[in-house]
Amino acid sequence: MxxxxxxSAIFFFAIMIAGTIDSCKKKxxxxxxxxxxxxxxxDYVQVNVDVIGLEVEHETEGFINIPIYTGVYNLLDLQNNxxxxxxxxxxxxxxxxxxxxxxxxxxNTLITNLLDTFSLKxxxxxxxxxxxxxxxxxxxxxxxxxLLDFDANTSVVDTGGGKFLLKPxxxxxxxxxx
Numbered sequence: 001m002x003x004x005x006x007x008s009a010i011f012f013f014a015i016m017i018a019g020t021i022d023s024c025k026k027k028x029x030x031x032x033x034x035x036x037x038x039x040x041x042x043d044y045v046q047v048n049v050d051v052i053g054l055e056v057e058h059e060t061e062g063f064i065n066i067p068i069y070t071g072v073y074n075l076l077d078l079q080n081n082x083x084x085x086x087x088x089x090x091x092x093x094x095x096x097x098x099x100x101x102x103x104x105x106x107x108n109t110l111i112t113n114l115l116d117t118f119s120l121k122x123x124x125x126x127x128x129x130x131x132x133x134x135x136x137x138x139x140x141x142x143x144x145x146x147l148l149d150f151d152a153n154t155s156v157v158d159t160g161g162g163k164f165l166l167k168p169x170x171x172x173x174x175x176x177x178x
Contacts, residue, residue, distance in 0.1 A: 029140035030091045033066070035100070035148065036083040038173060039075040042153035046111040047075045047120075049150065049166070053103030054087060055129060058138075059096040066090050072107055075152040083147060092138045101129030102148070102170065110156055110164050120156065120166035130168050134175075142177050149173040 035054065039047075051073060054066045068087045078084055108120035136144060151169040158164055 029094045031094055031138040031140055032089040032143040033087065033092045033097075033138065034085060034089055034143060034145045035066070035068075035087040036085050036145065037073065037075075037078060037148050037150055038081070038083040039078040039150050039152050041079055042076060042156070044076065044110060044112055044152070044156065045115065046109070047152040047156060048072050048107070048109045048111075049075060049120075049168075050105035050107035051086060051102065052105040053101075053129070055101040055103070056092065056097045057099040057101070058093060059098065061093055061095075063101070064092065075150055078150075086148075089143060094138050094140045096137050097134060100132040100134055100146070100148070102132065102168075103129040104166075104168070108166050116162075118162060118164045120164050122166050122168070130170055132170050132172060134172055136175055139177060145174075145176045145178060147173040147175075 033056070037051075049072065051068065052070050054068045055063045056066060057063050066087045067090060069085065073084055104122060108122065110118045110120050112118070132148065134146070136146070138144060149171050151171070154169040155166055156164055157167050
């Protein structure tokens with residue numbers, strides 16, 4: 001009988017300890033993030049950028065790799081309130097995001113008004129990503145929609161002799177919580 005009472009007491013305390021430990025765990029709530037890309041007019045036929053990755057810097061989680069729709073996008077197709085979705089309703093832990101990093105590949109090209117095609121080289125930032133500072137908060141059960149404006153006209157630099165550089169100029173055009 002004493003053995004049964006001891007075992008019952010041990011079992012009871014084990015359940016209490018397990019319940020206490022479980023209740024101490026912090027519940028993580030998630031919001032969602034959608035990121036879109038748009039452009040202002042430029043004096044070219046096409047400015048094609050090879051989008052291969054995207055990360056956001058979260059205040060407690062560090063950099064989070066965001067699944068995106070990769071591909072080569074003609075920025076000039078994204079004018080007059082036209083945008084393309086790069087990431088859609090990605091779950092992000094609640095909290096502050098400080099930075100977005102847009103990562104471009106090597107398949108960036110320019111087609112001039114004379115229909116000549118040129119490779120666009122990125123002098124820096126291709127490995128670590130193009131940094132866009134942002135000061136927004138992910139709210140549980142809400143979707144934050146961020147519209148990035150990639151300014152093709154300012155981003156393309158003619159260095160002469162048929163050589164062009166891509167020095168991306170990107171800003172946050174709008175942020176909406178829905």
